[in-house]
Amino acid sequence: MIDIETHSENETVALGIVIGKMLAAGDVLALKGNLGAGKTHFVKGIARGMGIEENVVSPTFTILNYYEHTIPLLHFDFYRLEEEYELDxxxxxxxxxxxxxxxxxxxxxxxxxxxxxxxxxxxxxxSMDRIFHMEFNDDKWIHIEKEVKRYVTSR
Incomplete structure (x- = not known):
């Protein structure tokens, strides 16, 4: 597990950019956090890191925002879902x-x-500070975990 602090929306986006640059097709990131925690800002950074220019917004009411790109970004929001069958x-x-x-x-x-x-x-x-607790549970994340640690020590 890695813990990373950000102290502004810009730092949250920047962390997302670092991760977004390294993601590959099939990668899944599960975000947890209360309202206003910074989940959508983090996803904005991920999209930028992937090279997506579109404005990323929360899919709270649409459940899924699909951003077409070389590798598409699927941005889900489970907040309004009540039952698991809705995912099906x-x-x-x-x-x-x-x-x-x-x-x-x-x-x-x-x-x-x-x-x-x-x-x-x-x-x-x-109001501005966030702590990101990151768990990478599979060997496929080793390179991203190393890069995130390098990013943290270089700031």
């Missing part, structure tokens, strides 16, 4: 194999997350 109605399992998937409010349906998903819990420690 969306075709969730089919989507997560077709690009890079980032899920906000992933804690709502933890049993539906693939075993290789990176788990990122975001804790709001003050």
């Amino acid at each position: 109605d969306l075709g969730f399992d089919d989507y997560i194999t077709n690009g890079i998937t980032v899920i906000e409010w992933a804690e709502k349906f933890p049993d539906r997350l693939p075993s290789h998903a990176a788990i990122i819990s975001i804790e709001k420690s003050s």
Whole structure:
């Protein structure tokens, strides 16, 4: 596990950029955190790191925002979902194999997350400060974990 602090929206986006540059098709990031924790700002950074120019917004009401790119970004938000069958109605399992998937409010349906998903819990420690608790549970994340550690020590 890695813990990283950010002290502004810009730093949260910058952390996302570092990670977004290294993601590959099939990667899944499960984001956990209260309202206002910075999940969407983090996803904005991931998209920028991937080279996506579009404005990234929270898919709270649409459940999924799909950003077309060389490798597409699938940005899910489970906040408004009540029952697990709703994921089946969306075709969730089919989507997560077709690009890079980032899920906000992933804690709502933890049993539906693939075993290789990176788990990122975001804790709001003050109005601007955030602590990112990152768990990389699979060997596929070793290079990203090393790069994130390097980024933290270089700031």
